[in-house]
Amino acid sequence: MNAQPDADVVVVGGGPAGLAAAVGVALMGRTAIVVDSGGDRGPGGRAVMMHSGTLRVLSTMGCADAIVAEAATIDSMETRTPRHVLTTARFTALPGPYPFAVTLLQARTEAILRARAQELGVRLVTDRAMGVVQDHRGSAALLEGGASLGGRYLVGADGMHGTVRRAAGISYPDTGASSGDAENLTLADVVAPGYELRDRAIILTGPGGMLALVPLPQGRLRVVANLPEGHTAPTADSIQSLIDTRWSPRRSDRPQISVDEVVASTHLRIRHHLADRFRANRVLLAGDAGHVHSTAGGQGMNLGIRDGWYLARAIAGALDAEEAAQPDKADALLDSYASNRRAVAARVIDVTNRISRIMFPPAPFRPLVYLGVRLAERFGAGERQALALSGLLDTGPDMLRSSSQHLLAEPSGQRGLA
Numbered sequence: 054m055n056a057q058p059d060a061d062v063v064v065v066g067g068g069p070a071g072l073a074a075a076v077g078v079a080l081m082g083r084t085a086i087v088v089d090s091g092g093d094r095g096p097g098g099r100a101v102m103m104h105s106g107t108l109r110v111l112s113t114m115g116c117a118d119a120i121v122a123e124a125a126t127i128d129s130m131e132t133r134t135p136r137h138v139l140t141t142a143r144f145t146a147l148p149g150p151y152p153f154a155v156t157l158l159q160a161r162t163e164a165i166l167r168a169r170a171q172e173l174g175v176r177l178v179t180d181r182a183m184g185v186v187q188d189h190r191g192s193a194a195l196l197e198g199g200a201s202l203g204g205r206y207l208v209g210a211d212g213m214h215g216t217v218r219r220a221a222g223i224s225y226p227d228t229g230a231s232s233g234d235a236e237n238l239t240l241a242d243v244v245a246p247g248y249e250l251r252d253r254a255i256i257l258t259g260p261g262g263m264l265a266l267v268p269l270p271q272g273r274l275r276v277v278a279n280l281p282e283g284h285t286a287p288t289a290d291s292i293q294s295l296i297d298t299r300w301s302p303r304r305s306d307r308p309q310i311s312v313d314e315v316v317a318s319t320h321l322r323i324r325h326h327l328a329d330r331f332r333a334n335r336v337l338l339a340g341d342a343g344h345v346h347s348t349a350g351g352q353g354m355n356l357g358i359r360d361g362w363y364l365a366r367a368i369a370g371a372l373d374a375e376e377a378a379q380p381d382k383a384d385a386l387l388d389s390y391a392s393n394r395r396a397v398a399a400r401v402i403d404v405t406n407r408i409s410r411i412m413f414p415p416a417p418f419r420p421l422v423y424l425g426v427r428l429a430e431r432f433g434a435g436e437r438q439a440l441a442l443s444g445l446l447d448t449g450p451d452m453l454r455s456s457s458q459h460l461l462a463e464p465s466g467q468r469g470l471a
Contacts, residue, residue: 058191058204058205059202059203059204060084060086060204061078061083061084061085061204061205061206061368061372062075062078062084062086062204062205062206062207062208062368063085063086063193063202063203063204063206063207064078064086064087064088064207064208064210065088065185065194065207065208065209065210065211065216066087066088066089066209066210066212066215066217066340066342067087067088067091068159068210068212068340068341068357069159069162069166069340069354069357069358069361070339070340070341070342070357070358070360070361071087071210071211071339071340071361072163072166072167072169072170072361073110073166073339073357073358073360073361073362074208074210074339074361074362074364074365075087075170075175075365076114076115076116076166076169076170076173076175076361076365077114077361077362077364077365077366077369078175078368078369079170079173079174080113080114080115080173081365081366081369083368083369083372084174084176085175085176085204086175086177086178086204087170087175087176087177088182088194088202089177089178089179089180090179090180090181091179099240099321100159100162100351100353100354101156101157101158101159101267101269101275101351102127102155102254102267102354102355103120103154103155103157103354104144104355104442104443105144105147105151105152105153105154105443105444105445106355106359106443106444106446106447107355107358107359108120108121108151109149109150109151109445110358110359110362111358112150112151113362114166114169115169116165116166116169117151119165120155120157120162120165121151121155123157123270124157124270125156125157125251125268125269125270126153126154126155126252127144127153127154127155127156127252127253127254127267128143128145128153128253129141129142129143129144129145129253129254129439130142130144130154130253130254130256130350130438130439130442131253131254131255131256132256132258132411132412132426133255133257133258134257134258134259134423135257135259135299135300135301135304135307136304137427139258139411139423139426139427139430140426140430140434140435140438141435142438142439143435143436144439144443146439147439147440147445148445149445154254154351154442154443156268156270156275157269157270158270159354162354178196178202180196180197180198181197182194182195182196182197182211182216182217183195183196184216184220185209185217185220185221185336186201187207187334187336190205191204191207191335192205192206192207192334192336194207194217205335205375206336206337206371206372207335208336208339208361208368209336209337209339209342210338210339210340210342210357210360210361211342212340212341212342213225213324213326213341213342215341215342217336217338217342218328218342218343221333221336222333223328223329223330223333224329225326225327225328225329226327227324227325227326228325228326228327228346228402236279236322236323236324237279237280237281237320237321237323238277238278238279238280238320238321238322239277239278239279239284239287239318239319240275240276240277240318240319240320240321241275241276241277241287241292241315241317242269242273242274242275242276242315242316243273243274243275243276243292243312243313243315244273244312244313244314244316245272245273245310245311245312245313246272246311246313247309248266248268248274248309248311249309250266250268250308251268252268253268254266254267254268254351255267256349256412257299257300258413259299259300260416260419261298261299262279263277263278263279263413264276264277264278264295264296264299265277265278266310273316274310276292276295276296277348278295278299279413280320286318287315287318288315289312289313289314289315290312292312292315293310293311296310296312323345323346323347325346325347325402326344326345327343327344327346327395327398327399328344328395330391330395331343331391331392331395332388332390332391337364337367337368337387338360339357339360339364339394340356340357340360340361341353341357343360343394343395343398344356344401346401346402346405347402347405347406347408347409348405349405349406349408349409349412350405350408350442351442352401352404352442355444356398356444356447359397359444359449360394362449363390363393363394363449363450363453364390364394366453367386367387367389367390367450367452367453370382370383370386370452370453371383371386371387386450386452386453389450389451389453390450390453392450393451394450397447404441404442410422411426
């Protein structure tokens with residue numbers, strides 16, 4: 054370890070979680086370096102949806118206005134069969150300045166966060182972390198080029214396949230929440246002129262499988278469906294056929310969907326992992342490095358951004374405590390972050406697994422499951438789901454809550470233009 058650190062915090066990983074951590078650190082008056090290989094993030098870089106609680110955090114970072122201005126606005130998330138609406142999560146009933154969700158390609162969200170980080174003086178380094186070392190004074194990322202970058206703390210935000218977690222000796226067990234073919238998803242961003250239901254995300258379940266229709270900016274539509282592994286890359290015709298098979302155009306309540314072009318597509322297999330701890334001395338985890346789960350409800354990027362923000366606050370508080378010769382307080386702050394984020398991730402995994410069980414019930418029990426969900430809707434299930442998905446209940450670690458209220462004051466949000 055170098056006697057003099059290169060920055061207060063070194064963040065490995067330049068995705069939403071890592072950039073959120075770096076922006077937060079800089080806003081707290083501390084220095085940060087982000088190390089990222091700059092390569093394609095693959096399926097993990099395909100997130101689009103941001104919920105109300107995440108937008109509030111992004112507003113505190115000074116990023117929400119730019120994101121909302123570019124994004125498509127989603128007022129509700131409708132779960133249905135080809136015949137019936139099962140439940141509707143209405144985001145318009147949520148409290149606060151962002152009574153909606155938005156969709157924006159992850160690359161654009163990262164670009165906005167990256168620009169904010171640079172504006173705040175964060176140093177961005179293009180390199181690959183190959184290992185981590187640490188002692189009682191700090192931690193350092195060992196880079197592929199042979200150099201190292203040291204900080205008083207190191208953040209591992211380098212995804213589920215990242216180096217930091219493994220180098221820190223943190224295990225990443227499978228949570229065991231697998232649904233067979235439900236785990237194999239095709240994502241296609243398509244041009245579908247004439248599609249009118251642009252105020253809602255629709256998730257359809259039925260004997261033919263799952264189909265999700267999520268409006269995107271610029272009039273595009275994301276189509277998500279479970280398909281077996283090994284199929285060919287989707288075309289406009291194959292996506293059209295898939296939609297028509299799972300939601301017949303003969304249904305009077307089906308919107309007009311005419312796919313003209315596939316702009317981008319990918320195939321991914323959902324994994325389910327939760328790190329056994331989010332802290333190893335001066336190394337802390339955020340985002341997919343600590344948790345991955347079903348895409349149901351669009352929770353992954355949201356949770357990662359909030360991880361990054363709360364971790365930045367915890368580290369800033371720990372640095373203040375260390376400089377005041379209060380090492381026990383520093384440890385307590387970081388432990389509070391680690392236990393809180395693991396608990397929140399576990400709750401999100403539970404929510405997404407429950408949604409997945411509705412989407413993929415065993416065939417003999419399908420009618421009973423659908424009936425149960427429709428009955429639950431009469432007793433406020435949709436409202437409860439909207440609140441659970443929104444992230445508004447995720448108020449962060451106990452030790453940060455009282456001191457962070459002024460940082461999460463009501464921001465002046467505005468509705469985005471689809």
